Amino acid sequence: MDVTQFLRTRHGVATTKSLYAAGLSRRALANGVKNGDISRLHRGVYFTRDADPDVVAAFRADGKLTCVSAARFYGLWTLHDVKDLHLSCSTGLARRRIVHHGQCVHPRHPYLPVAGVADVLLHALRCRPELEALVLVQSAVSQALLSPGFLRSKLPGNRNGRLRATLDLVLPRADSLLEVLAHAHFARAGLRVRMHAEVPGVGEVDCLIEDVLIVELDGGTHFEAKQVKKDHYRNNAGLRGGLVSLHYYYADVVYHPQRMVEEVFAVLRNREAGLFGPFRYIAGPPPS
Template sequence: MDIDNFLRSRRGAATTRTLQTAGFTRRMLANAVRDGVVSRLHRGVYTSRASDPDVVAAFRADGLLTCVSAARFYGLWTLGGVDALHLSCSTGQARRGVVHHGACLHPVHSYLPIAGVADVLIHALRCLPELEALVMVQSAVSQALLSIDFLKSKLPGNRNGKVREILDLVLPRADSLLEVLAHTHFTRAGLKVQMHVDVPGVGEVDCLVNECLIVELDGGTHLEGKQVKKDQYRNNAAMRRGLLTLHYYYVDVVHHPERMVAEVMAVLRNREVGRYAPARYAPGWVPPS
């Protein structure tokens, strides 16, 4: 493997020590810089033309990417974009456009300037709005990167009380960020919510609310023709069992949760007062089977 391809495998940047460990001599590095194959960012760091800008920024600042800026490197869910670089810097000096975090106390990424997942999540819990931090933690737990008990052990005392409350919202299983968000919104509205319920004749549903209303949280694949037909047949099967069904999408759960909860409450109220069984349908109107 040549130097350029090696750097590409490291997000386009690496330290001299990393390169030398991989077998590239100082002469080889000097020749690569002379030929324009790589660039010398500063003493001890080399980059390729296809380098990741956040990784380069972290090397330049002598810091570690953390919080939401590190999420994509661990495959963690996030809400929206990142409007600033989040770093843990050894110097602690203020830099424009950078959100500074405290020191990292756990093992860091094996070769990139990125905090370890434990510090990334601790920083996120103390920095981000509640739901943004929640989806990152949920994603890490769902991937078995760490446990809730481990995180709680790292956040003791009264000053971390609010942070630990976020951890209490994490589900044992969540296949998407929509599930943990919907569960949080529904339970905070006072509803009884069961996740991943196996309904006989229907299959596994995302949410069963108050034991009578199915809520499905649909991603992009649910817009495909075959999936739409499958969903409709599942709805029919649920109706035969006396269960109503509502479907919501990313925009509903993430951007309009109040409207989603209000619609769920309206359906539950209508069911409670019998609006799905009008009085004119007196007993005996259904033909015998």
């Protein structure tokens, strides 16, 4: 493997220490610079022309990517794109378009200038709005990178009460970002919600609210004809069992959660008022 190939396995940037450890020589580095294949960022760091700009910026600032800027390196969900770079810098000096975070105290990424996942999540909990931090934590928990209990142990005292309340919304299992957000919105509204509930005749549903209302959160696969047909049959089965179903999509959960919650309450009120009840007794289909 030549120097350029190795650097690309490191997002295009690496220290001389790691380059030498990979068996590359001083001459290989010098030739790479001479040929224009690589450049020297500063003493002890080399990069390619197509290097990851965030990783380059972290090396240049002598810092570690953290919070939302580190999410992609651990495969964590993010709710919104964030333009500013989030770094934990040794100097702590303010820099344009850089959000500085506190010291990293847990093991870092093995070879990139990226904070360890524990520091990434603790920084996010303190920095980002509740739901943005929640989806980061949930995706880490779902990958078994750490537990909510571990994070809770790092957030003692009254001043961290709000952050611990966010951890209370982490689910034992979440298959998508939408499930995390929907559960949070319903729970914060005071609704009793069970996720991944088994409903007789229907199977597993995304949410069962107050044990009477099914809420399904539909992703891209739900537009496929086969899946649409399956969903319709599941809705029929739910209705036969006395359960009403609602379906919501990404835009509903992410951009219009209040409207979604209000609609759920409206359906529950209508059900309580008996508007979905039969107007007469129907014994069954006539004999053939």
